[in-house]
Amino acid sequence: MSQAYRESLWLFTVTQTLHLVAVSVFIGGILIVDLRLVGRRAVGESHAAIARSAQRVLFWAGPAVLITGIPQFTSNALRYYASPVFALKMSVLAMALLFTATLRRRVVTADNDRLPAWVPRAVGTVSLVLWMSVAIAGRWIGFSE
Amino acid sequence: MPSILPALEWLEALAWATAIRESNWGYPIMETAHVASIVAFAGVVMVMDLRLVGLAFAQTPLTRIQRPLFPWQMAGFALSGVTGLLLFVVDPLRYYGNVFFRVKLVLLALAGFNALGFHLTIFRKVGRWDEDPLAPTTARLAGAVSLLFWSAIIVSGRLIASNWFN
Numbered sequence: 001m002s003q004a005y006r007e008s009l010w011l012f013t014v015t016q017t018l019h020l021v022a023v024s025v026f027i028g029g030i031l032i033v034d035l036r037l038v039g040r041r042a043v044g045e046s047h048a049a050i051a052r053s054a055q056r057v058l059f060w061a062g063p064a065v066l067i068t069g070i071p072q073f074t075s076n077a078l079r080y081y082a083s084p085v086f087a088l089k090m091s092v093l094a095m096a097l098l099f100t101a102t103l104r105r106r107v108v109t110a111d112n113d114r115l116p117a118w119v120p121r122a123v124g125t126v127s128l129v130l131w132m133s134v135a136i137a138g139r140w141i142g143f144s145e
Numbered sequence: 146m147p148s149i150l151p152a153l154e155w156l157e158a159l160a161w162a163t164a165i166r167e168s169n170w171g172y173p174i175m176e177t178a179h180v181a182s183i184v185a186f187a188g189v190v191m192v193m194d195l196r197l198v199g200l201a202f203a204q205t206p207l208t209r210i211q212r213p214l215f216p217w218q219m220a221g222f223a224l225s226g227v228t229g230l231l232l233f234v235v236d237p238l239r240y241y242g243n244v245f246f247r248v249k250l251v252l253l254a255l256a257g258f259n260a261l262g263f264h265l266t267i268f269r270k271v272g273r274w275d276e277d278p279l280a281p282t283t284a285r286l287a288g289a290v291s292l293l294f295w296s297a298i299i300v301s302g303r304l305i306a307s308n309w310f311n
Contacts, residue, residue: 053204
């Protein structure tokens with residue numbers, strides 16, 4: 001199956017194309033919250049509501065990213081396995097996921113007024129940098145072979 | 146109709162364009178910056194569209210989503226525009242005849258008209274429906290069209306490199 005997929009350049013390109021669209025929506029769901037944390041435009045109720053809604057966007061876009069991402073890997077598993085940029089992408093992805101599920105989650109759901117101003121700012125910046133790094137490393141895989 | 150090909154050939158022959166085109170790092174850096182800024186830009190546009198369509202952020206007034214995002218949308222668009230223009234300028238003949246490049250330009254224009262039309266009409270009266278979980282039909286339509294156009298722009302952008310129909 002992997003072989004048939006690998007030999008069909010057409011299928012690979014289509015998967016990668018859909019991956020990009022899913023990634024964009026996912027990044028949108030991340031950024032809409034991060035930019036608020038950084039810009040401190042958030043106020044009270046609307047902030048929590050936006051974070052909750054953004055979580056639902058991630059809940060749908062995340063699987064779409066995986067479903068379109070995994071076949072790209074399995075079809076060329078050995079090549080990706082040997083690629084240092086792919087390893088980098090997966091490492092940064094692991095960090096981004098961990099950070100989002102722990103520290104960022106705490107700050108996003110926290111009562112804004114009780115946190116020192118620099119905390120949401122720092123958490124938003126770190127999250128933004130981590131997730132954009134995943135996207136940048138992802139594009140760079142194609143240049144590193 | 147005079148062809149723009151001579152102008153493109155002139156562009157391509159420029160010393161600095163040639164230098165960037167033939168350098169090892171020029172294309173990967175510009176292309177990566179272009180893709181990263183489009184993903185970020187399209188992302189923050191499409192989450193706003195999801196609110197318009199009624200698929201997400203229904204509890205939040207539209208302007209609470211739109212206003213803080215707007216400067217970032219403009220910044221993302223500017224960055225992807227500059228990197229896109231640079232990619233084209235250093236290698237114009239590669240893109241000029243590419244069908245997906247042309248499709249992408251048309252889609253960009255259409256997405257622009259859609260956004261402009263939205264801002265000049267229904268968005269002017271946003272005060273009347275800002276808090277409604279479900280926006281008026283025209284606004285929902287503009288959101289759906291925008292989602293469609295930006296997805297198609299990402300798709301056609303990726304397909305420029307696919308060498309189909311070339």
